[in-house]
Amino acid sequence: MIEPIVQQVPVNDVLHRFMLERAGVRGVLVRLGESWREISSRADYPDQLRDLLGQSMAASALLTGNIKFEGSLSLEFRSDGPLRLMFAECTDKGRLRGIARWEGDLPTPLDLKDLPAAMMAITIGHPERGRYQGVVDLDAGSVADAIEGYFERSEQLPARILLAADGDQAVGLMLQPIPGEGGHSAAEDDADAWDRVRALTATLESSEMLGTHPEELLYRLYHEETVRLYEPREVAFGCTCSRERVGTMLRSLGRQEIESTLDQREGEIEVVCEFCAARYVFDRVDAEVLLSADPSENPGTLQ
Numbered sequence: 338m339i340e341p342i343v344q345q346v347p348v349n350d351v352l353h354r355f356m357l358e359r360a361g362v363r364g365v366l367v368r369l370g371e372s373w374r375e376i377s378s379r380a381d382y383p384d385q386l387r388d389l390l391g392q393s394m395a396a397s398a399l400l401t402g403n404i405k406f407e408g409s410l411s412l413e414f415r416s417d418g419p420l421r422l423m424f425a426e427c428t429d430k431g432r433l434r435g436i437a438r439w440e441g442d443l444p445t446p447l448d449l450k451d452l453p454a455a456m457m458a459i460t461i462g463h464p465e466r467g468r469y470q471g472v473v474d475l476d477a478g479s480v481a482d483a484i485e486g487y488f489e490r491s492e493q494l495p496a497r498i499l500l501a502a503d504g505d506q507a508v509g510l511m512l513q514p515i516p517g518e519g520g521h522s523a524a525e526d527d528a529d530a531w532d533r534v535r536a537l538t539a540t541l542e543s544s545e546m547l548g549t550h551p552e553e554l555l556y557r558l559y560h561e562e563t564v565r566l567y568e569p570r571e572v573a574f575g576c577t578c579s580r581e582r583v584g585t586m587l588r589s590l591g592r593q594e595i596e597s598t599l600d601q602r603e604g605e606i607e608v609v610c611e612f613c614a615a616r617y618v619f620d621r622v623d624a625e626v627l628l629s630a631d632p633s634e635n636p637g638t639l640q
């Protein structure tokens with residue numbers, strides 16, 4: 338007996354890449370479960386911020402789906418309003434981490450375009466080769482609209498992005514026309530294909546995204562299209578912090594700052610990672626080793 342694929346692939350913490358062949362559209366669908374609960378449990382987030390962070394986590398994973406890169410891809414929002422910072426990162430190995438910081442009461446709903454001096458940055462970083470960063474002022478209300486706007490401004494290909502999150506799951510769907518010769522869509526015989534696929538997707542509600550098995554969701558939306566599914570990739574919570582990185586950060590503070598902190602803290606500097614709660618302790622001997630090391634031996638800082 339042949340088992341349907343639906344039962345073999347885990348429902349959560351999986352990234353699916355697919356292609357709507359006739360329409361010439363490629364897509365990514367990601368559904369985070371345990372990885373998202375791990376991230377959201379790190380702070381007592383108000384619901385509206387938790388959902389926005391969940392959407393950002395799903396989006397960071399989606400953005401890794403259609404590009405080849407090494408290192409990490411991050412999505413970052415900052416403002417001078419009550420939402421100070423929201424950061425979501427996914428590595429090329431599918432390791433996710435994220436955090437948000439806020440001050441005072443957050444409005445409900447939390448609309449990004451109401452935040453003063455709001456900006457969004459998308460960064461692709463490699464530990465040795467430096468990074469590429471695109472920064473835009475935010476004029477969109479939602480995380481999905483902000484990323485769509487970013488694609489419109491900085492890339493030639495449009496993208497349609499849908500995101501949904503609650504306390505349990507974070508789900509994202511991204512569609513892009515496949516580039517053909519000369520920048521046209523690959524489906525040149527089907528000029529309306531992109532509009533047709535967008536229209537099929539427009540009916541999708543957050544509750545349906547959160548409550549439907551990924552493959553069933555694709556079938557429901559695109560059963561009239563030819564859907565080709567690629568091998569799914571697992572994603573999981575994971576942090577990229579290390580003692581070496583913390584050491585590099587400490588060294589950048591300078592000798593005076595490090596020595597005065599050691600004096601105040603009974604000879605120990607403790608650094609706790611905000612993403613994963615890992616503890617790194619440096620005593621006077623460790624600090625002396627750090628400060629006397631030749632920075633050129635450790636190209637830990639990005640250009």
Ligand SMILES: [Zn+2]
Nearest residue numbers: 576578610613
């Ligand atoms: Zn960490």
